[in-house]
Amino acid sequence: xxSKRLIVISLDALGSTDFEMFSQLPNFKKFIDHAAFCRxxxxxxxxxxxxxxxxxxxxxxxxxxGIVNNILIQPERSSPDWFWQRKYxxxxxLYDEALKKGMQVAALLWPVTxxxxxxxxxxxxxxxxxxxxxxxTSAANGTLGYQLxxxxxxxxxxxGIRQPALDNFVQASMNxxxxxxxxxxxxxxLTDLDTQRHHFGVHSKEAHAAIERHDRRVGELMHLLxxxxxxxxxxxxxxxxxxHSQLDVQNIILINRFLREQGYIRVxxxxxxxxxxxxxxxxxSAYIYIRKNGLEKSEQIRIKNEIYDxxxxxxxxxxxxxxxxxxxxxxxxxxxxxxxxxxxxxxRGFYFQNELDMGEIPEVQRATxxxxxxxxxYQTVFMAVGPDIxxxxxxxxxxxxxxxxxxxxxxxxxxxxxKGKVLREIFR
Numbered sequence: 001x002x003s004k005r006l007i008v009i010s011l012d013a014l015g016s017t018d019f020e021m022f023s024q025l026p027n028f029k030k031f032i033d034h035a036a037f038c039r040x041x042x043x044x045x046x047x048x049x050x051x052x053x054x055x056x057x058x059x060x061x062x063x064x065x066g067i068v069n070n071i072l073i074q075p076e077r078s079s080p081d082w083f084w085q086r087k088y089x090x091x092x093x094l095y096d097e098a099l100k101k102g103m104q105v106a107a108l109l110w111p112v113t114x115x116x117x118x119x120x121x122x123x124x125x126x127x128x129x130x131x132x133x134x135x136x137t138s139a140a141n142g143t144l145g146y147q148l149x150x151x152x153x154x155x156x157x158x159x160g161i162r163q164p165a166l167d168n169f170v171q172a173s174m175n176x177x178x179x180x181x182x183x184x185x186x187x188x189x190l191t192d193l194d195t196q197r198h199h200f201g202v203h204s205k206e207a208h209a210a211i212e213r214h215d216r217r218v219g220e221l222m223h224l225l226x227x228x229x230x231x232x233x234x235x236x237x238x239x240x241x242x243x244h245s246q247l248d249v250q251n252i253i254l255i256n257r258f259l260r261e262q263g264y265i266r267v268x269x270x271x272x273x274x275x276x277x278x279x280x281x282x283x284x285s286a287y288i289y290i291r292k293n294g295l296e297k298s299e300q301i302r303i304k305n306e307i308y309d310x311x312x313x314x315x316x317x318x319x320x321x322x323x324x325x326x327x328x329x330x331x332x333x334x335x336x337x338x339x340x341x342x343x344x345x346x347x348r349g350f351y352f353q354n355e356l357d358m359g360e361i362p363e364v365q366r367a368t369x370x371x372x373x374x375x376x377x378y379q380t381v382f383m384a385v386g387p388d389i390x391x392x393x394x395x396x397x398x399x400x401x402x403x404x405x406x407x408x409x410x411x412x413x414x415x416x417x418x419k420g421k422v423l424r425e426i427f428r
Contacts, residue, residue, distance in 0.1 A: 003386050003410050005236040007178075007186045009221070010056070010110070011214055012049060013194035013369065015245030016040055016379040017202075022211050027219030031240065034232070036426035037383040038395035041403075043244040043373040045334045046282035050083050052243035052400060053111040053189070057093040059404035059418025061335030066090040067112055068337035073280055073289065075265070075272045075354075084125040084141065086116035094404050095185060097413045103184035106177050108170050110187040114141035120181060122147055122173065124189060126161070150176070164213055167192040171217050175224055182228070185411065190214065197246045201366040237386025237410050241403060245378045246367040247284065249351045253321045255279035255286060255344070256356050258310065264303065267356065277303055277341075281352035284371030287331075287340040304341055311342065321350030324372075334372070345372050384426065386410065393426050 014022075019039040022028045044055045044062055046069065054067040062068045067083050074080035086093075089112055095105045099117055106120040107113050114123035121142040127134045138147055154172040159165040167190045174188050193210040200206040218240065222232075230236040256279045259265045264277040276295060280287045288311075290303050314320040324345040332338035346352060351368050355361050371378060382395070382403060388410060401420030408415040409422045 003235060003237040003388055005182075005184055005186075005230060006239070006407060006411050007221075007225075007236065008056075008188065008239045008241070008407065009218075010053065010187070010189045011193060011240060011242055012189065012191045013197050013244065013246050014211070014214075014242035014381055015202075015377075016381055017245065017377050018211060019381060021208070022215065025212065025215040027215045027222065031218055031222065031238075031385060032383060034391045035383045035385045036389050036391065036393035036395070036423075037381070038398045039379075039381050040397040041242070041380045041382050042397065042399045043378075043380055044400055045336045045373055046285045046370045047244040047373050047378075048282055048370050049194070049243055050111045054089055054093075055400050056241070056243070056403050057095060057187070058089065058091060059401050059408075059415050059420040060091065061401065061419065063332050063335050063338050064090065064417070064419070068339075069280060069282055069287070071280070073278070075275050075278050078271065079128055081128055082125075083112055084114040084123065086113055088112060091417050092415070094408055094413070094415060095187065097408065097415060098185045098411065101413065103411075104181070105185045105187075106181060106183040107187045108173055108177070109189040109191070111189060113187075119143070120146045120177060120183065122150060163192045163195040164210065167213070167217070171220065175220070178224060178230070179228060182230075190217070194246070197367045198365050202246050202248050204366070232385045232387065234387055237384060237389065237407075239403075239407060240381075240383045242380030242382075243400070244369045244373075245380055246369050247348065247371060247375065247378060248367045249284075249346075249349055249365060251321055251350045252358065252361065252364070253286075253346060253350055253352045254355060254358065255288065255352065256354060259307075260356050262306075262310075264307075265356070270360075272356075277307060279344075279352065279354065281354045282370040283351045283365075283368040284346050285336075286344045286346075286352035287337055288342040288344065289339070290341045308342070311344070318347065321347045323347040348375075384410075388427050390426055390428050395423060395425065398423060 016039045048070050050070045051062040051067050058065045071080045104119045107118045108122050109124040114125045123142045127137040150173045157169040196206040196210040266274040277290045315322040326343040331343040405418045405420045406423045
């Protein structure tokens with residue numbers, strides 16, 4: 001392989017149904033004209049940002065790499081921690097293998113990279129304790145000097161996590177990193193579109209405006225590479241990809257409200273103090289866990305049977321919003337958490353939340369993800385341009401697991417344990 005450099009841009013929530021629209025925008029169109037691409041990429045289950053991005057860099061499903069959700073199981077906390085740190089990933093990653101070969105790697109808000117060995121790292125993490133602040137939290141989990149430089153130069157572009165200001169900051173930081181450090185491998189996570197869809201809906205004017213902003217960002221990147229002498233014909237591969245799509249929703253399912261009513265969850269002063277069974281939401285899907293520590297096996301079985309009977313009755317009523325009930329074994333087969341007792345899939349228009357009461361929900365979403373990756377109009381996309389890439393090749397369909405092994409091949413690396421395949425048909 002001839003590529004000396006790999007730049008991976010994740011456009012969070014970019015879906016296959018967007019392809020017709022964005023492929024007509026000037027910079028996307030120019031990119032696709034020189035790219036190999038797939039407009040039907042199957043995500044993972046649950047199709048959430050953190051499981052998906054970890055699959056992209058490992059080539060393995062959540063059941064194997066261990067990032068089975070965005071958030072950790074912490075029922076007693078009103079704001080649970082997320083799977084922020086690299087330590088949660090089981091096995092190796094594409095950037096680990098690059099670092100082993102002496103390559104220099106940069107990452108900007110790429111999920112599950114906090115406290116990793118990445119050379120220049122601005123991790124996606126937020127201050128989640130009363131005694132911490134964002135600066136301290138980011139500094140403790142990423143590359144301190146690099147982050148201070150980015151914040152000094154471009155911090156004025158940010159407005160907390162509000163979009164599109166956050167992506168404008170990330171774009172400026174990416175441009176600076178390319179010009180200044182010229183990393184061998186770079187991972188960039190842009191969330192503008194995902195945010196707009198959550199707030200306003202899949203096909204909202206706000207979502208379309210976010211795609212148009214992404215078009216300008218792609219154009220800016222390609223122009224910068226040209227100015228810096230980084231040629232996609234000679235030495236640099238650029239990959240644009242999505243992690244999942246989104247579906248519009250109108251109704252919320254609160255499984256934990258029932259579990260509380262049945263005595264499986266104890267609450268004092270509005271906070272969970274103890275639980276025997278708990279529902280952990282994944283938006284379009286959800287896990288139900290029965291506690292193992294402190295419960296006799298016979299009691300675990302009794303609770304499991306009681307909850308299953310109730311779930312079946314709920315599923316039989318379409319107004320309750322449950323489309324499917326999966327066993328732990330089936331969840332594992334689908335690539336999800338094998339430690340769950342049940343996994344639930346929401347009907348179209350519904351999604352799950354952890355809260356015990358509707359009044360506790362901080363924000364109602366207009367669209368979301370987390371659904372089974374086989375849902376209609378729910379695939380994502382993959383596009384690659386580079387010296388080894390054959391322009392005009394369209395892959396009819398592929399899996400998110402194929403991306404890591406393929407990008408490893410581009411850089412002359414191995415990705416041990418990957419379950420996806422190398423997309424050899426895209427190479428010259």
